[in-house]
Amino acid sequence: MVATARKSQHNGGIEVDKAVVADVLKVLARHNPRLSKAALAATGKVMAAISAATARLSAEQQRRIAADEKELAQAVEAVVASLAEKSRRNLEEVPVGKPLEVSTGTGLGQSLGIEEGRRRLAEFATPARIEDWAGPVAGPGDIEKMFGTKRSTLHDWQKRGAAIGLLKGERKHVFPLAQFVDGRPVEGMSRIRKIIPNPRVAWQWLIQTKPSIGGAPLDRLKKGYVDEVVDAAARDFR
Incomplete structure (x- = not known):
């Protein structure tokens, strides 16, 4: 050979x-x-x-x-x-770094009782109204007055993921008004909810600016860029 x-x-x-x-x-x-x-x-x-x-x-x-x-x-x-x-x-001739320094840390420290733990946690927690982060919201009764949308229709939209309802209190749901166009949910919302099932997470994602798509996803949906926003959601959550 x-x-x-x-x-x-x-x-x-x-x-x-x-x-x-x-x-x-x-x-x-x-x-x-x-x-x-x-x-x-x-x-x-x-x-x-x-x-x-x-x-x-x-x-x-x-x-x-x-x-x-x-x-x-x-x-x-x-x-x-x-x-x-x-x-x-x-x-x-390859330079060898300094020997690794083994550190055990300071440990977990003294255990706290449940009440003391709650007290300390409360010092860091800052209460905020839902309107402070979600924007203007309204309950089913107010939406019916504003848009003429029946409560049964609103409930059906929420059930299908076409409209986002946010829990306020223990059982009451309110609906961010920015998701409605001419009294109806913006097109593409149900496709977004299939990717982001949690309504709070979905709404926060929709209203935050994303430079990769040129603005907030909700605004892009309103302008008709449904596929673009759905693709962005899939990249972020799948």
Whole structure:
């Protein structure tokens, strides 16, 4: 098996055909079944490179090399040993970082009772009205007065995900007014709710600006960019 020699355009060295390396590896694997994969790969590359370099020599030079097998083996062994030593030195020269510092931390600290925990949590919690983050909202009665929408229709919209109702208190639902256009829910809302089932999360996502689509998703829905907004929701929540 003789490898085809090509001169590299980048550095003037020998380029070894990958197909040749593959052939060499097959032969090596067949005759050396116990050779590890790493050793097999390295040996194959060495043999292919030597074959490619030899192919560039004249017939007389090839004859001289083949005449003394012992000298040839010693020369190849010397070259491989030199490369191995160079690789070892390069590894030793790689800077090693400082030893890792093991830290156990300060632990969890003293356990708190349930009442003390609630008290401390209350110090951080800031109560906010639903209108403060959701915008103007209205209950079913007020929506019926404003838009003439029957409560049964509003309930059906909410059930199908076409309209978003936010829980206020224990059981009462209110509806953000910004989702209605001419008394009806904006088109595409039900598709958004299939992707974002939680109504609060869905509404917060709809009213926050998203630079990737050029504005708030709700505003983009009102302008007719339904597919664009649905795709954005799918990217964020799937």
